[in-house]
Amino acid sequence: MKITLPELSLVVLVGASGCGKSTFARRHFRSTEVISSDYCRGMVADDENDQSATPDAFDILHYIAGKRLKGGRLAVVDATNVRPEDRKPLVQLAREYHCLPVAIVFDLPERVCRDRNASRPDRDFGPHVIRNQIGSLHRSQRGLEREGFRYVHRLYSVEEVDAVRIERQPLWNNKKTDAGPFDIIGDVHGCFDELRRLLDQLGYQLDTGGETWRVAHPQGRKLVFVGDLVDRGPQTPDVLRLAMAAVNSGNGYCVVGNHDLKLVKALRGRQVKISHGLAESLEQLGRESETFRAEALKFLDGLVSHYVFDGGRLVVAHAGLREEMHGRGSGQVREFALYGETTGETDEYGLPVRYNWAADYRGRAVVAYGHTPTPRAEWFNNTICLDTGCVFGGALTALRYPERELVTTPALKTYYEPLRPLEPAPTGALSMQQQMDEMLDLADFSGKHILHPRLGHAVTVRPENAAAALEVMTRFAAHPKWLVYLPPTMSPAETSELEGFLEHPREALDYYRQAGIESVVCQEKHMGSRAVVVIARDEAAARTRFGVANEGRGIVYTRTGRRFFNDASLERQLLERLAEALSTAGFWAEFDSDWFVLDCELMPWSLKARELLTRQYAAVGAASRAMLREAHDLIAAAAGRGVEVGTLHDEYAERQRDAQRFTDAYRRYCWSVASIEDVRLAPFHLLASEGKVHADQTHAWHMEQLHRLAAAGSPVVLATECRVVDLADAAACRSLEDWWLGLTQEGGEGIVIKPLAFIPEHRNIQPAVKCRGREYLRIIYGPEYTDGRHLARLRKRSLGGKRALALREFALGLEALERFVAREPLRRVHECVFGVLALESEPVDPRL
């Protein structure tokens, strides 16, 4: 005997003790699929037969079964389950997780059970126990279907039990192995002319010559209809003909819509209210042949409520589908897929108020659906409603998957007057996603999170770091809609052992050479403050793409997401200068983009760091100079008196010089800013523009683009000096060292060395390392760090933590940009940005 089980079901074994359930379960199911009440009893009470443990044991049993079903895994309950009250919670459990409950009943002779139990020393209960169980079973087993079991299989003899073969059947909705590509068509409602045009636009070939039509795509694309093929429109039969042609030939799929279902009922002669355009369908079908009507009925009746495609990455259902229902098969799932969710209220037109399930959707699968006419199809939390009200005079829309492109054709006329007018969104209005993104939900960011950037390893954000990030975000950060990227930290080169140096390019070049990199880009490192610039062509473009209102055409923000400028007019002027440069250099047109994101250094340092400068750097400079000068004079005076001062005099002379060098070091990065003309912006990454994250370009490309930008005329935009060095070329490497030495002796901060490719070939290679100059490092390691005694100890520093952070932050930063460019919900962008900020709160040596 063959028993067919839906692949996702809750299998309830029903039968008296000793009827062979456990043996059966062992033979047909994986041990992890079977949850036995005996085992659970043993777990809680050390004794599988301790009846006092039964309530606790069943708590555990239900809990485990629930977790399995939630995860989409079949579960087999091995308990007697002979009484309705034993089975009721199991049926409920299956319902809760939208799985089908299946009963397999072991209605064996009492003797068989008694004999088996007699052979087992641990089952020493009296014969009345089995008799009672069989009695319960017989009294209630006729009602199993009524209790809610979708399938009931009954076995009456040992022979029958032994002969059972189990076959698992995929659910009708499971088309995970079909990855398309698909063209998903919104509600057609009998608008055949528009459908035909749309298929034309999509490149389908339609042959309407014969009795049965043919439709195919030269590239093997497949059609998916979101349902509601029928009603209201002028040509329902032709639409059905086409859909049938697609589905029957394997070139398409169709899910059922509420109108389709109602038509089925009407065609079957069931009592339905002829409204909402059903009359048109019936009238048009009435003109068709009996054969066609029969075919259409069979087709519509066989439609499935939803499909899961492409390994679970695409779900199509008429009215949408909540994540926990994807690929499930309960009546509730079908109900939801057909009608969606309503709040129970009605609006001023007497129509049910829909609860927008997509607002709560957090799933990774794209959900394409229809049902609710909207002015235009827009992405919302990874879902998209494709019903653009063609029959009401709107348009017919298709979604190309996996391209995520929309193709539409306008309605040729209004075929049916809508009850509620189809109002186009006011121009300049924010999209649904942007409205929703106005407010992020704390639950998506607080606590422990594991992020999976496309590059690199999974990143774990620990709760304490998330808490720190939350504080920074809440108290200081700009509107999250602007924060599409945060820059990663950067590690220095390995510590140099060269006399007098803590850092030197030699180690950086060695590092990349050993990592197998062939050439590197070496860029002058400007000493200012890191700044990320988001800039749009104008304020309207900023609003459209970033969803910000009244925030200007862009923003300059710091590495912690805080607005760079306190002075709004200075920010505005800087953005204006940059926008002019972008125009002059022709970037808007060339990149076909209304916006850019740039990674920059903004100078002078004193602009942002004034507080730090006056409180710490200049203060230490003032104190050290004053004290060391006086000390040196006093030592000289004592020495002049003939007091033996030893090396003290020379030591203090050198210390006094160091104090002056320290002062000179910080002074180079300070100048006063009277107007925007005193500000310098040095962009070094052209991070992203519409449709692209430019991480696929080499650093040489980035430098070239940005040199063009700097050459566009504004003195505010500064070019960054850079060289490409072949690591196998010893002379080039030496010349680079000389360049660095020259730069840093003149007071430059140092250089940054990066592999030529923006994304290093291997994910464990640092995306960049810095080599800071000897003089510059005084403002990091103190005025007198070059003293041999100090330097020796300072060389003991560990880069491991910093480097691990740099890799993770680099991956997260790019991930944020990629998600933004792909127009994912802000939550998905923000979690990466939030992650970078959280990682930045990890304790690492701040000098690195």
Place this chain on the structure above:
Amino acid sequence: MLLTLTNTQPPATDLGFLLHKHPDRAQRYSLSFGAAHVFYPEAGEARCTACLLVDVDPVELVRGKSRAGGGLLDQYVNDRPYAASSFLSVAIGQVFSTALTGRCAARPELAAQPLPLTAHLPVTPARGDEDLVPALFEPLGYEVEIARLPLDKRFLDWGDSPYVSLTLSATITVKDLLSHLYVLLPVLDNAKHYWVGQDELEKLLRHGADWLAHHPDKGRITRRYLRHKWSLAREALARLEIVEDDSSETAPDEADSAGDAVAAPDLTSITAEEVAVEAPLSLNEARIQTVMAELAAAGVETVVDLGCGDGKLLSRLIKERRFTRLVGLDVSARALEIAADRLRLDRLPPRLRERIQLWHGGLTYRDARIEGFDAATVIEVIEHLDENRLATFERVLFQCARPRLVIVTTPNVEYNVNYEFLPAGRLRHPDHRFEWTRAEFASWGQRVAAAFGYAVRFVPVGEVDATVGAPTQMAVFVRSEGSPSAPPPQPSPTRGEGGGA
């Protein structure tokens, strides 16, 4: 760091006897944090100067096992090697230990004799309060000379450095001079490089025994010397028989200074103007009482205090049995720790404990946890949010959480003219992003109330000034009858026809 002591009483070289350091030798002493050198740049009959030069190892400061940690000591770019501080006191105590006790075996009569002495410290911290230096030294009989060091003459707009070159002259014994410096240098610096505990109190009493009790600024000296540890400071004053040990005296909670337990140069120390602003402590009390009265009048039972800070309001609400559920929410984890201490959460009896919770959360994120409360209090919080982030907070609170009662307080900027220490245009706290006039606050409140279905009224808090109003302004929002208690649906594509079910 550097200290010179000059004697001008011939024979001036007697200074050598008093300090137990020979004027013709340079000597080096090892210290735990570096080394000290003593030498005499001049040693004549008329004038003799001893120099105490202290080397602080800057690497050890950051990396050493003994480092105190926290604050600036984490930084290599640090004024500690250069500016007079508790390091110099320690050096004085070790290098001049005999002189500090007033003993001089060779010339006992000399030690007891006041001499015309001058102490010079080229770099002495004197942050902010210009008057502190004379206030500390003049009552002790010194002639005080102060020259403020420029910060950087290349950048005059940066202002002055926090240091002065200090010269103190008096006819005084060496012992007294050294004792004064020993105690008052860290007081000027308002920092200690080591943990301040009971033994610090003993040091203060030992070195201040002869003079501190009569010093007019003894309270400030004691507090700053003991790093604002109130219990220690009070014990010190009590043992100096300066004050009664009267526990009714208003004392800032120990918790307030818990974060300062580890000494560090106090860069965030409360400036004079902030003290002045906060001076009428009763304003805070008035605020709490007004808010509590509103909550009581509205008959609310559950309250979420958004931006609860260190829990001042909660600690009062918990005493009222009418409140069955109290939650404090703040974005600062540190503030919540302090609040937990203040509320003694871990020691509350279970019945009380289950009524109160502290949550970490930010006001610009929707937070399902704060939905379902009768009332929300937002006391002196909104001014800490950037004005362009307020719109999100409004939705989080008024659209999503939707309590029946919302109480918001914020400073009334018009009243700032009454704070004489507050320069015109300066806000009351450096983190305030804005302070509103009464009209601005009213217009904000009315807009919010209209947008989200609330009625609002405004209440002045604190003493009302006829022209500029009260120091604090409060808005009381009451959800309108018939306005939904649940958040409205999220953005929905249902802008067109219903599709027909």
